[in-house]
Amino acid sequence: MTRDEENPYRYVEVRGEVVEKVRGSVAREHVDGLADKYHGGPYENPIQSERVMLRTAPERQFIFE
Numbered sequence: 001m002t003r004d005e006e007n008p009y010r011y012v013e014v015r016g017e018v019v020e021k022v023r024g025s026v027a028r029e030h031v032d033g034l035a036d037k038y039h040g041g042p043y044e045n046p047i048q049s050e051r052v053m054l055r056t057a058p059e060r061q062f063i064f065e
Contacts, residue, residue: 013062020055027051 004010022030028051035043 016056022053
């Protein structure tokens with residue numbers, strides 16, 4: 001689903017259980033990859049805390065229109 005520019009109150013919510021926590025260099029490489037994809041280079045802002053990715057198994061979803 002893409003962002004609805006005509007209705008900013010429309011959104012999707014996915015709820016579920018965390019099934020995996022990814023930390024350390026793998027999580028750091030992920031943020032650098034996203035920065036490269038969307039901004040053309042590594043993440044420039046120095047991260048002062050540990051980056052953690054939470055992978056979730058979806059249990060239910062809501063679409064608010």
